[in-house]
Amino acid sequence: MKPVTKGFVRFASGFGRFLGSSGKENPRIDRRAWGLAVRSLLLSLIYLEGGVTLFSRRKAKGGVAGLALHEDSLRYLELERSGSGLRVVRQEFIPVSSGGVVKESLQKVGTVEKAFDDLKSQLGKFAFPVVLGVPSRDVTLRLVEYPKMPLGDVRDALALEFDKYFPYAWAESASDIAEVDVPARDAAAKSTVLVATCRLSYMRDLLKASERVGIPLGAVEPMNVAFFRASMGPRPREDAYFIVGVEPEVTHIVLGYRDNGILFRSTLIDLTNPARRNSEEDLVPILKDVQNTMIFAGNQYRGIEIRNLVLGGSIGENPRLKSLLEAGASVNVTFSDVWTTWGVPSPLGNVPGYDAAFGLALRNLL
Numbered sequence: 001m002k003p004v005t006k007g008f009v010r011f012a013s014g015f016g017r018f019l020g021s022s023g024k025e026n027p028r029i030d031r032r033a034w035g036l037a038v039r040s041l042l043l044s045l046i047y048l049e050g051g052v053t054l055f056s057r058r059k060a061k062g063g064v065a066g067l068a069l070h071e072d073s074l075r076y077l078e079l080e081r082s083g084s085g086l087r088v089v090r091q092e093f094i095p096v097s098s099g100g101v102v103k104e105s106l107q108k109v110g111t112v113e114k115a116f117d118d119l120k121s122q123l124g125k126f127a128f129p130v131v132l133g134v135p136s137r138d139v140t141l142r143l144v145e146y147p148k149m150p151l152g153d154v155r156d157a158l159a160l161e162f163d164k165y166f167p168y169a170w171a172e173s174a175s176d177i178a179e180v181d182v183p184a185r186d187a188a189a190k191s192t193v194l195v196a197t198c199r200l201s202y203m204r205d206l207l208k209a210s211e212r213v214g215i216p217l218g219a220v221e222p223m224n225v226a227f228f229r230a231s232m233g234p235r236p237r238e239d240a241y242f243i244v245g246v247e248p249e250v251t252h253i254v255l256g257y258r259d260n261g262i263l264f265r266s267t268l269i270d271l272t273n274p275a276r277r278n279s280e281e282d283l284v285p286i287l288k289d290v291q292n293t294m295i296f297a298g299n300q301y302r303g304i305e306i307r308n309l310v311l312g313g314s315i316g317e318n319p320r321l322k323s324l325l326e327a328g329a330s331v332n333v334t335f336s337d338v339w340t341t342w343g344v345p346s347p348l349g350n351v352p353g354y355d356a357a358f359g360l361a362l363r364n365l366l
Helices: 031-042 107-125 153-160 199-212 223-232 274-278 281-301 318-331 354-362
Strands: 064-069 073-082 086-094 130-134 140-149 173-179 190-199 218-220 240-246 250-257 262-267 306-312 331-333
Touching: 031 130, 031 190, 031 218, 064 223, 073 107, 073 130, 073 354, 086 107, 107 223, 130 199, 130 354, 140 153, 153 173, 153 190, 173 199, 190 199, 190 223, 190 262, 190 331, 199 218, 218 223, 223 240, 223 250, 223 262, 223 306, 240 281, 250 281, 262 281, 274 281, 281 318, 306 318, 318 331
Parallel strands: 064 130, 130 218, 240 306, 306 331
Antiparallel strands: 064 073, 073 086, 140 190, 173 190, 240 250, 250 262
């Protein structure tokens, strides 16, 4: 089983044939075919062993760019191999007008498209294929269990009862699945899959905006998955652990097991005022969320031990929060610094907030 964090869906070449040269939907294209194509091309979230060829993964021969959609900015990073390591080719910060992305959810595609255009003007041209990050709260990630069966059969079964798990039908979704390792005693007798899904109309609008600007998309994936990949680091793991990303309005908690993310949670916690970041009262909701996730994991997986927590995000390097988590959750807390973790110097200095962009760019370089 390949790790979910290191092998992700790729876009098939020729995606542009579904759009006219103006970026408008080609009226000659069957709408059902368009929907199926977008659904298939959707999220670079899944590695399928022996699966559909659209989902095959190849390591990039050159560099890869990661483009993360944050509330205040686009954060763009180009990575390429350098000997046995990696090198940053280019790093950009492009402001996004208010209202484009709100609380890590895309609200105005036109506002983000304008920022895409600003990025293109700044770059002159896109030198590498781009992995586009989808705001984390716009994608649902959850585990679903079935009796042991081939992954194709799991997909067929899920399609029949999709609305049992999600608030819309399979036909209205852009979805995919990956089989993951879980710390359950009966794991070998079950097929446990991580399902990634968003509404098809949402993904169609985002892809069209990218197409109109001329972004050479190589893949799309949720930003919390990219953040998890970057924060986990290059060394394989065998334990269970937390990775927590703290942003001004949203905190992400990921339960990792080995190289897989098996539980993804995003909570609205308002830390936009810098004074609140040093207030224990305002930081306690993060601790409670970690504690609740730990209780949930303990109920799901008897005997699981979670001893380590990686703390990152644009405002995650917070000694007060570190102490609070260590005392309240009985975990060893380390700060995530992707530049040091991966041994890659940043042209702008070791600035925080590029975790997701870094993880997106890593996608096809691992």
